[in-house]
Amino acid sequence: MSLTDLKRKQQKQKPKTVSIEDFIEDAVNYAVGKPSRIEKAVNQPKRKSPPRKFRHATFSLSEASIRQLDDVAQSTGIAKSRLLRMFIHYYCDLTDEEQQALLTQVEGDAAKKG
Structure with a gap:
């Protein structure tokens, strides 16, 4: 048996990513003799997640x-990200003339501030 045969038989398992909160809570459970929540999560069959409604995007803003x-988000x-989606939706609902008037304004x- 060669070394390459050994490599093929080994199955590498990617370690499960666990949040700090889950890790700490699991350590507390272990200390008091309760079952591990993390092991339960690993053994449960994976559910298909619904398709994502949003995509991550990067923008440059002044x-x-x-x-x-930030001010609008804090006050409301x-x-x-939801505010930006609302602003875009509002702009797209305007007529061409209203859009042009808003852009001109x-x-x-x-120009007055600059």
Whole structure:
């Protein structure tokens, strides 16, 4: 038997990623004699997750825009990503003329501040 035969028979198992909170809670369970939650999670069959509704995206925003978005998010309690989706939806619901008027207004406001 060669070394390559040994390699083929070994099955590498990727260690399960566990959050710090789960690890600590499992250690507490172990200390008091309760069963492990992590082992239960590993042994349970995996469920198919529903298709993702959102995709991660990266945008470049000015410091002023980031501050304004932070302020709106804090005052409304709405997540920044949800706010951006709402703003985009609102803009797309406008007519072409309304979109152009809004863009002209925003560019005019930026020129006054700049």
